[in-house]
Amino acid sequence: MTMHSEPAPSAAPPRLLGKRNRATLHNVLAYWILGWGSLFILSPLAWMLSTSLKTRSQIFRFPPEWIPEQFLWRNYLEALTLLPFDIFFMNTVFITGLSVLGELTSSAVVAFSFARLRWKFRNALFMVALATMMLPRQVTLIPTFILFTRVFGWKDTYYPLIIPSFFAVPFFVFLLRQFYMTLPFDLDDAATIDGCSRLGVFWRIILPLAKPAVAAVAIFSFQFHWNDFFYPLIYLFDKDKFTLALGLRFFQGNYGTDWHYLMAASLIVMLPVILVFFFAQRIFIQGVVYHGFK
């Protein structure tokens, strides 16, 4: 490979594998494996795009072509008009937007209390919050379902999908608290001496400084609610109220073998997450890494 045409290890008689050579060998091996791996990672997406641009008859041809003779961009238009995807899209934006807002505000506030205010039972309750992070949602699923649909009468509404978001998410509280803790307490003291209230400290000093953590939480929250399928599935029944995930499943039921349409619609549903990923990649990875360590 010409890529690795480094100068040969100098003068000394070449041993079987010098340190330099070994490093090069490692690199070649690394590229080789990572390269094949990248192929495994990217080929499904390429395949998806390719399928979405084909005609029905081209899909069922073997061996298939990677690049269709003609790019049928109108597949996208047709797929999206077979079902009211514009309505699904707006519904998803609405639910996701409010849920992110709710989780962000409530978790940021709660985390401040756990990180920077002194009150009795604070540490004990924080331990409880940590423990609930491990709790699978199934244990609370059925009673909350009964509570929301039977007691509150929220069947076929967005309330069960949105309202719980305003009661803080333990994982986000944890992430934000850990971040708040890294900020020096001198900041609070200085601001308090200058006559700033505790709330003022939170709003004017801590929150602006915690932007990276807040951004990470916002992205996680967005990702979860955008992709969420289970909760909409059990709470929503009216087609006009469907989210994109539900719509896609409905689509599968009706046009199950129209893979060109299915792939076009699926790609559209994935697109916002992909876009957010590319624009906020650093925040994404930092956030994940941060939570992976504790």
Add this chain to the structure above:
Amino acid sequence: MLARRLTYRKREALLGWAMASPWIVGFLGFTLGPMLASLALSAFEWDLISPAKFIGFGNYREFFVDDPLSLHSLRITLAYALMAIPLHLVLGIILAMLLNTNIKGQSLIRTVYYLPAVLAGVAVAMLWRWIFSPDFGLLNLFLSYIGVEGPNWLGNRTWVLPSFVLMSLWGVGGGMVIYLAGLQGIPTELYEAVEMDGATALRKMWHITLPMLSPVIFFQLIMGVISSMQIFTQAFIMTDGGPANASLFYMLYLYRQAFEYRNMGYASVLAWILFLCILLLTLFVFRSASAWVYYEAETQEA
């Protein structure tokens, strides 16, 4: 003066409770309350229409004795976890170690690998259903390039679980990114020290890399247990439990009992048993941790 200080303290405590109240209320109303309710519900037979009937341990008996599918779905889920978790662990670490050198394009490769980890849900399940398609799918196309005739992945009782494992490996970059950060946090002095002693690459890996990485591995193991026990969307969309219940994941079965057959009491039992299983597995990992997880701070104190 003292009185003012006290009131200041009190006001702070009051604000503390007030600002923590969203979580406290949520915990009582949406976690603790429902957990207890679910425990109570597990002693009843209730379809949400006719009045609930008290049956004591009847639902538990149903789970362990009368219902052949309950333990079957638990076995399926455990089998999946047993395949998926170690593979994610090993592949994630290997990829991270390959990437953790001064190779060019490190951040580009990291981006590529991480991308699928952020995608989830119905769209991804749809994509993989198409990839696994026996006659026209991508996987069998690749296999045909090397002269292998692939099976009907999702329609075959033997291959359906490995298919789900393979699909989950598409997101291996999620773990890789975390391991990579862990590797980058290992001080290079450690390696230099043993290199002076002429340690081989294998020894370096065994005596430095893996011990230093063990807290991260530990965390990833626990997250792996929790998430693989809760697989739902993929199974629901791609196979709906088939063929012949060979991919009847536990959550799928719970969903059916609760929301299709409306057996609220029995579904509560399923939920509690899943919870206990996750708890047991997590405790097992925790208990074993002292044997293999290495925390720097601990030995420094000792």
